Amino acid sequence: MENEQHSRENHLLSVLPEAERARVAPHLVSVEMPLGLVVYESGDHLDHVYFPTTSIVSLLYVMEDGASAEIAIVGNEGIIGIALFMGGETTPNRAVVQSAGQAYRLDARILKEEFHRAGPVQRLLLRYTQALITQMAQTAVCNRHHSIDQQLCRWLLLSMDRLPSNELKMTQELIANMLGVRRSGVTEAALKLQEAGLIRYSHGHIEVLDRPGLETRVCECYGVVKREFDRLLPDLKAL
DSSP states (O other): OHHHHHGGGSHHHHTSOHHHHHHHGGGOEEEEEOTTOEEEOTTOBOOEEEEESSOEEEEEEEOTTSOEEEEEEEOTTOOBOTHHHHTOSBOSSEEEEEEOEEEEEEEHHHHHHHHTTTSHHHHHHHHHHHHHHHHHHHHHHHHHHSOHHHHHHHHHHHHHHTSSSSEEEOOHHHHHHHHTSOHHHHHHHHHHHHHTTSEEEETTEEEESOHHHHHHHSOHHHHHHHHHHHHHSSOOTTO
8 A cells, every 4th residue: 555655656656547556556666766877778678667756867868989968857757668568678778867766666567467458557658658759859959959058947947847846966967968068068057047046056966946037048848848748647537
């Protein structure tokens, strides 16, 4: 019963109908997700999926020379390991914890069984996947057409949407790796936001002081992603 209650900390688990949640809950294992943990590497066979509760995981595409760029972030709204139920078993991207916290781990076999029942779990996961694809596409557009300042605002707002507080532990170097830009560019952008009174940054700790202010500076990409998640993943009573 404890897992069933705590599963409500993850949006996907919390909106499952009672019967589906009762089948899944006994198999959920609470795990720590420390900052920088590599949940899986490109090409790994997926034995588990993860439902973040208080952690955020960054999905990164890694080039042959080691350079990387973030394609999406996943927090308490989602699931890590969509390749498992999409039929791929492996994935070409890396998943790294960008904000420490907790998640629920679920055995791949259990998720597949639920997905192949072709009921509420399948419909929920497909709708989530559509929303995630929108985030990936919009991230690619944003990285190509918008300034580092706007990208940082988008990244901060998406992160705040997935955290229980307005604080985030994250170094500028890690942010630069996520956005695929130089560290100096992130430093300059963060300084502008701090001077404007929107954030406070020090020693790998970011605190958002003025969220409405960030929303006035962010590009359209944040709104596009948020609206799609809100549209596809409200309370899902129709599952």
